[in-house]
Amino acid sequence: MTQPSFDLTTEPWLPIIRHGSLQQVGLRELFSTAHDIADLAIPVPPAASGIWRILYAITARITGLDDTNLDFNTWSRRRNDLITSSSGFDPQVVDAYFDRWASRFDLFHPERPWLQDPRLKTQCKNDAGVNKLVFSRSNGNNQVWFDHHHDHKLDPLPPSEAAWHLVAQLYYGAPGGCSTREVDGLRKDDTQAGPLRGTLSFHPVGETLFQSLLAGLVHPGNLRTHRGGQEDLAPWEMDTLPDPLGSPPIPGGFVSALTNRARHAILLTPDQSGSHVLGARLTWAFRADASKVEDPYLIHHVAGPGDLHARPASNHRALWRDLDALVADGTDTRRARRPRVLLQSSSLPLAVLDALRVRAFGFDQGRGAKDYGWFVAITPPILKWAQERDPEMARGIARTRLAAEESQRQLSRTLREAWKDFTRQSDKSEGPWVSVATSRYWPRAERVFWQILNERRFDEAGMTFSRIASEVYDEITDTACRSPRGAHAVYTRRHLLFPSPSKSRARATTGGSK
Incomplete structure (x- = not known):
């Protein structure tokens, strides 16, 4: 029987945009070109x-920018020399790296399949099915929402797509129930959450993939968290599988x-030819619990010395509302800390820095196994506004964002009170007005923000956003104003749209809250 194989270094599995067209390439071609x-x-x-x-990680390896012995200035100069070159990565170094680890990049290798644990073939007897691998597919007793996949319709995946979903599960996988795994007599059927679960991740985007990869590096000394002599190795570079x-x-x-x-262990089930993944x-x-690591692509909130919490992703929050936390630190009461990759981007050449945009990947996920939705957004070039280069702009962005959120809070509060007066309800229900108003307010606020x-x-930010809130308030309550009781409730509460000057100054001083 032929052993199935899918070599990620040569097989086309990574979609790219080149010369205006969509193509797929393997890892060797991606780095060489x-x-x-x-x-x-x-x-x-x-x-x-x-x-x-x-x-x-591979970029750091093939450029030598993974060297923890380099001080930051030397490391930055080396990165800048590379990023301003037009020749790209050295093809010989690229080939040498992938030649060394060639077998470890085989998705179906019998002994060391890429990012998988081959021991699961005997330690985990139940195949969960291919639908379990794909976040957007329904499995088990879950409802079918976005497509027609269910446990009686297990459409196989091509290996290229299976590789995407393998990575997605390793980084964003759910905690809780999973397939039973038995190791040395210990049988368990629960797992911990993936390291990026529910987070919002930010990545610099250059004019080419070459620039984006180099701009996405951070000085390796900042992430040296171990003092016990463990080497800095990727899973495919380790001689043995972990215990x-x-x-x-x-x-x-x-x-x-x-x-x-990763907190999950996965083993793909290919068909005999290796052309599809069946489960x-x-x-x-x-x-055991994992150690905490400050991921360099997340916004962190500082609760205390060494106590960091990543900002969660939300389907209901537009990217511009995080803009101040991308260009400055400590812009609100939670002491937001910029992603380290954006902080260290200030050492890049100005010609590169001024063209860099920032892309966000968000996955809104609950504490358990609930997944609410993912999104992608991208900013215009914003790093020219970083507090080190343009402190007035960085402060202005924070003030404007705070003013927008304060006006929205006042709008929601006013509508809740007006609804209670209008309906004479004493319960805590906010009524139907708030959600409709919020959906109208934020798109208008975004246009004004820019x-x-x-x-x-x-x-003028406070006055401008208050005017938007007033317009939305009048639109939402227009029908209620056609009755005397409704008109009385609406106009009696309308003054709440405008906070007192003292409260506005206090929020501007403390940074407000989200």
Whole structure:
């Protein structure tokens, strides 16, 4: 019987945009021609978020920018020399790296399949089915929402797509129930959440993929979290598989911090030819808790010394509302800290820095196994507004965002009170007006937000957003005003739209809250 194989270094599995057309390439071609590629085009955001981290790790390896002995200035100069070159990555170094680890990049290798645990073939007897691997597919007793896949319709995946969903599960997988895995007599059927679950991830985007990959690196010394001598290795670079009953690998540097923090163990089930993936075993990887690592692509909130919490993703929150936390630190009461990758981007050449945009990958997920939806958004070039280069603009962005959110809070509060007066209800229900008003307010506020930034009219932000809130309030309550009781409730509460000057000053001083 022929052993199925899918070599990720040569097989086309990564969608890219090159010369205006959509193509697919393997890892070797992607790195060898990165200077001629505009961007990645992976259609599954959680997969894209994880794959970017894997590509950053490989970039660090083939450029030598993974060297923790380099001080920051030397490291920055080396990166700048590379990013301003037109020749891209050295093809010989690219080939040497993938030649060394060629067998480890085979998706179906019998002993070391890429990012998988072959021991699951005996330790985890139940194949969960291919639908369990794909976030957007229904499985088990869950309702069918977005397509017609269910446990009686298990359409196989091509290996290229299976690789995307493998990565997505390793980074964003759910906690709780999973397939039973037995190791040395210990049988368990629950796992911990993936390291990026429910987060909002930010990545610099250059004019070429080559620029994007280099701009996405951070100094490896910042991520050296282990003092016990563990090497900084990706899973495919490790000589042995980790012990599921031992301590999870503690990142020893940049590469391991980005690639070796999975909490799930997965093994794909290919057909005999290797042309399709029919199922997957998906279970726990470790029983012990993992060490905390500051992911360099997340906004963190500082609750105390060493106590960091990543900002969660929300389907209901537009990207511009996080803009101030991308260009400055400490812009609200939660002491938001910029993603480290954007902080260190200030050392890039100005010609590169001024063209960099920022892409966000968000996956709105609950504490348990609930997934609400994912999204992708991209900013215009904003790093020229970083507090180190334009402190007035950075402060103005924060003030404008705070003013927009304060006006929305006042609008919601006013509508709740007016609804209670109108209906004479004493319960805590906010009524139907608030959700409709919110959906109308934020798109208008976003248009005004960018106008204020372009014209630097920060002092007018509060008044401008209050005017939008007033317009929305009048639209929402128009029908109620056709009765005397409704008109009385609406106009009696309308003054709440405008906070007192003292409260407005206090919020501007403290940074407000989200």
